[in-house]
Amino acid sequence: MSLSLNNLYEKYKDQPEVLAKMEEYLNKQFPHALELFVSRINRKQNLEKQSKIYIDKFLNNPETQYFYVHQTDLFIFYNGENYAIINEDSIWHLLLSDISTKEELIPWKHKIKNLAIKHIKEKPITQSIPESTTIQYVLQHLTPTLFRSKSEAKYFLTVLGDNILKKPSHSTHFTRMESKDFLICLQDLIQYVMGSQCNPISSIKFKYYNQDFNNCGIFSFNDSVKITSCWNDFLKSHILDLIAVASHYSHQFQNANKYIQNHCQNTDAIQSITYMSTVNAETLISKFVDEWLEPSTDSGEIKWVEMYYLWKSFIKECNIPIMPVYIKQLKDRLSTKLNYNDVLDLYTMITSSKLSYVKTFQSFWEQTISEGADEFEISELWSLYYNWMREKNAKVSGINEEKLHFLIEHFSGSPITGKYVTDIKCNLWDKQAEMEDIINQLKVDYNFCQEEDISIFKLYKDYCKKILDSSSKRTVSKKYFEKYISKIIPPEYIKDNRLLKEYWSEF
DSSP states (O other): OHHHHHHHHHHHTTOHHHHHHHHHIIIIIHHHHHHHHHHHHHHHHHHHHHHHHHHHHHHTOTTSEEEEETTTTEEEEEOSSOEEEEOHHHHHHHHHHHHTTOGGGGGGHHHHHHHHHHHHTTOBGGGOOOOHHHHHHHHHHHTTTTOSSHHHHHHHHHHHHHHHTTOOOOOEEEEOGGGHHHHHHHHHHHHHHHOTTOOTTTTEESSOOSOOGGGEEEEOOOGGGGOGGGTHHHHHHHHHHHHHHHHHHHHHHSSHHHIIIIIOOOHHHHHHHHGGGGOOHHHHHHHHHHHHOEEOSSSOEEEHHHHHHHHHHHHHHTTOSSOOSOHHHHHHHHHHHSEEETTTTEEESEEOGGGHHHHHHHHHHHHHEEEEEEEEEHHHHHHHHHHHHHHTTOOOTTOOHHHHHHHIIIIIOOOEETTEEEEEEETTBOHHHHHHHHHHHHHHHHHHHOOSOEEHHHHHHHHHHHHTTSSSOOOOOHHHHHHHHHHHSOGGGEETTEEOTHHHHHO
C-alpha cells in the first residue's frame, strides 16, 4: 500500500493542489470508507458464522432430522421415533418461518434455506442412525410374528441392509416359498423409496441351484408369514423405519456374516442360520439313511415315491427350507447305499418306522377320495381322516393337519390352492347333496311363513341350525355356501345376495 501511495506522490509531486487533495482524502474520507469496508467484512463473517451455527444446529437436532433419497427425489423426516416422507416445500416453510424470528439472520434467510437444503441432500437415509426406540419397534414387529428370536430378525435386517447398500457378497440366503409374498411386498415398498435399481432381496432364493453350501444361510420364517394381515400394515406404514434400521445394522456389524461370527450370542439362532454351511449333500444323505431308514431281512421295501416323501420330511425336520440335493443326485447316491430295483423303482431289504402313517393315509385316500367337482379345505379333510381313523381304531397321533397337507401334496396328485384341495369328491361327505337336502327342508319351513326376500347370510345361519339335526353335523363354510348356492338354487331366484320370495312358492 505504501508503495502505491509513494508512486502517486512521485507522479503528482509537481502539482501541489493534487497533493493537497490527497492529504485531505487520507485524513477525512479514507478512514471512514475503511471503517465501512471493515464493518461489511465483519458483518459478512458474523453472518457466515451465525448461519453455520444455525444450519449445524438445524441438521443435528435429534428430534427433527432430515434425509434425502437421490434416486427418487424424496425428503425424509425423522422425529426420533419414526421416519416419514416430507414435502420439500414443508422444509422450506419451516426454515423460512424459523429464520424470520432471528433478526440477525433475516438478510440471509434465502441463502441459509438453500444451504440447509443442499446439506440435507447430502444426507442419505441409509446413513442415518436410528434411535433405540425405532430399532426396538421394528424388532418387536418382526419378533415373534415372523421370526422366533430377535437374533434371527437382526440377521435378516442386516442381510437386507447389505443388499440395499450393495455390499459385495457371495452368500445365498434360502427361505421357504410361503414367504415369497412378504418378500415381494417388502421389495416393492423399498424400491418405491430407494428406486428400482435397489434390489433388497437379491441374495434371497427359494430354490436350490447348485450353490456352495459353505456360502448359504437360512431364514426360518414362522407360519404367520403366510398371513398377509400379520405384516402388510406394518410394512406399508413403517418401510422407512425398516430401511433405516437395516442400513444401520449393516454399518454397525459390517455385514451379515460378521454379525453371526462376532455379535450374535444366540446359539440356537446361529445353528439354524448356518446349518447348511456345516453339511454337504453327502453328509445329509448319510444322515438320512442312518437316522430314517432301518435294514429289513424280510420282504421290506420302500417305493421311490415313498422314499422321496421321507427325504422331503427329513429335510423339513432339518429346518432346511429348500431341497438342497437334486432328485437325480439323491437317487444315484441312495442307489450306492441301498438295494435298488430300477425295474420296479423301489428299494428292497429296507424299511422305515416313519412310513406307518403314510400307508394309512394312502389307504384313506384310495378308499374315500376320487375325482369330482367339489373342493375341501385341508381342515375338513383332516376331520374326515381323524374320524375314519377312529372308526378303524387306528393310531391318530402320528399325523396332524400340517402333515396331512404335506401328504396330500406329495401323494394325491390333486390340485391344492391355498388351503383348498380341488377337483375331488369324498364318499364320507357329499357336501353339495347335503346342502341341497337342508335347503329343501328350509323351503318347507319358509313356505309357511316367509313373505319377504331372504338374505343369503340368513339362509346360511338357518342352514347351520338345521344341520345340527343331520347325521353328519358337518357345516360347510360360509364362503363355500355362497359359492355353491347357485348350484342348489336356480340363479334367477338369487339377486343382490338375496333369495327371492318367489322361490319358496314357485320352485
